[in-house]
Amino acid sequence: MAFNSLAYALLLTVTVAWMAIGPSRALMLIVASLIFYAAAGPFDMLVFLGAVTLNWLIQVAIPADRRRIVAAVVVNIGLIGYFKYRNMLLGETGPTGSYIDLALPLGISFYSFQALAYHIDIVRGRNRPARSFREFFLFKAFFPQLIAGPIVRPNQTLPQIQRIFDDKWRRHRLLVFGLSLVVLGLVKKVVLADSLAPVVDDIFYVRPDSAYLAWLGAVLFTFQIYFDFSGYSDIAIGSAYLLGIRLPQNFATPFLAASIQQLWQRWHITLTMFLRDYLFLPLADMRLVTRRYRVMQHFCAIVLTMTFCGLWHGAGWNFVLWGALQGVAMVFAALWSRYLPSPPAPVGWAATITFFVTTLVFFRSPNLGYAFNYLDTMLSFRGGWPAVVDDAAPPWEVVAGVVGLFALHWIEFRLQQPGVLLVMRRAEGPVSRGFLSGVALLLILIPVTNVNPFIYFRF
């Protein structure tokens, strides 16, 4: 069930109302989560229920030591590996030359990682385990974050879920905050990402022969994927807030970052934190080399982690290369900051965003060959300034539009300042609730010319 659907709006409204006045709140959340995921189809549901059951069996049947971690890795990485990377390992490509399996169960990458984090944290003693299968199920299936994150740790949501089971649930007072996040997410998804999608699709489809068009496609895709995924995260966090549960922030205006490290600290934050804690730190801290070479080990760990990050995003060598390039850029930036003076912030920002936009071509392309051809066009600077033909928008309008996208990003940054929260507190009341609910409903009803599922649904 997509967040930008009327069905979701109804489900959320009924669940929020039930949470406010009804009995058996935990049961209601479980039922709502099952209804939410049922829209994905029986196959996906079966895989999900199987994954939850297996992970619960791991908890009850295997002692809380290294063996449980091994079992959790085998089950969860095995699930992702089978469904997501089977084609890549077997060398079987789809009709578009991509390894991506079209029957990938919805959200498998997210709920598998979440289960993995759960078991590791329990074994390491960072959190108490779920006391019952129902608690564990709701921790995994809580519908606002089920399909595409944020990837939560047990210490972030499990205590909140346990309070619901203990009948100690309390609604957050600042409903306007949750509604505002939902509206912000819908604006990003429905108004911006879905509007950019057909333009990006067309540009990548025609294989542009001018650098102008190729750069335009890459820049617009960068914003499309940002608006799409951060919009999804905003709706998830806002919906959860309305249900009385706080989810962690997932994006913090990454395109204002002045370095690649900063960008990754602000882009898909919960995944970055997951990779840092469960992959990078173990790799970097492993006693493999002498102290003299620890820096080298550290850098290798960065590249390996980011390469894995790329692979997590998609089964394809283009994703692997994309991730590896992010890692190499981080190493480069680390070396620069170690041996050279820091560049002025605007230069750092421009270099970071140019690098990110350019490498996202690997992310958007169906395969490596396509990506290299596209990059060749981008970096050739051939074609010059385009003439206006066939009702097309004049180039100055297009450039103004791109500048406008960066301006929107800056406005979003301003909206995240603490002062805005004070404004919301003052505005809290029936009028603002009615206004935000109305805007959210109308945004959902805005006509779509193409069906654009959330991009991260396929990961």
Place this chain on the structure above:
Amino acid sequence: MSFSPLSTRLSRLGRFLFGGILALLVVDFGLRLIEVTPLWRILPVVQPILGQPDKDFGFESTPGGRGIWTTEHRARVQLNSLGLRDVERELAKPAGTFRIGLLGDSMVEAAQVGQQATFAAIAERRLRADGYNLELINLAIAGPSPIRQLWRLERRGYPLNLDLVVANSAASSFLSGKLLDDSENPAYVRMGNGELAVGYGFRERFSQRHADDLIGRLFIGLYQNSPLFRMLYLRSTEPLSVLLGLPSAQSASQRSVMGLPPPAPEAARFACDQATAALEPMIHLWRDHRPELLWAATARFLDDMAQSTRTHGVRLLYAIRDIPLPPPDCPATSARADLLLAMDREFASRGIRLIDWSAAVAEVVDGPAEIPRLHGFGIHKGAGHLNYDGHRAWATTLIGVLRRELLPGTASQDSAAATHPDR
């Protein structure tokens, strides 16, 4: 659990509803703002409804109707004061001007491109640049029934004192049964005595019955002037599962991998089979006059069209498009020739000149294999309405047809134009 007094709760509800009304106004304003700025090219807009219920016609264009067309491709659409997808025209024909009316469906109406990019406008510009004093007036209106073209001609065309009419219909439109279906617009229905007569069954529709009363006029006024109301109305007409957004995200993602194109059909292998299958019902209709009722309606339509144009002293060229063009070595080639012979016989016997439009377009664009590239936009190229290349090619085709039919002695110019279809 303690409850607030009733008055407090009512007050909260009232303020909540007030907030909702504010949301309606803000979103409506936002949608209007997008339409009047360059943002219309990319941000969400609500497609206009360019017409309204009509007692005689079923659904008729509203003079001055305008908006942003969004289906397939975005374009500003503006109907003129006569309700035509055309520039402003005087009803009285300027002295010495040859007036040609273009009849057709949505393919000719061409809401997917700007008015100046339609093939009618391109052809007029090019012919006028070549020194011909003529006007090509676009009379087309969307809708699959050919009978709409006849009514359109009688209501909008004849008052313009046309000298020539070029109609354009898809071959499939005679097979669709729309000529016999009066649920949306006039059609031929069989009476008790077995004869065909024009039926107006659509007048029983709720929208028709209330079109002229206060509520009906208010409703039409709202959907024509408020993008928000139009959006809500259009969404309310969708099936419940679509309205709820229940086609799952999973199935949507299965349709395309991040917007990548679907695999190209193996056109060459299936072209012959497809052409053979598509030609069969056409041959049944035009040569064998089967099914009987469908043929009776088709014949009646041709009779009425011929009679109408004859009465008004207007010459009629009828272009039939989408008659499949099989590959050269396909047995269906001879079947196609038989079909054209039969069709030509039926049209000629009524004094109407038939034009094999797809074949004429194919000549302009170096063969039938090139025709798909004239249709659709971007990722959907290959199917749908005409794109910009398509309008240029159709304009060249139309100029060629007009020169051959009406302005003899310009064959060399035809050839020159044919080699430059994108001119």
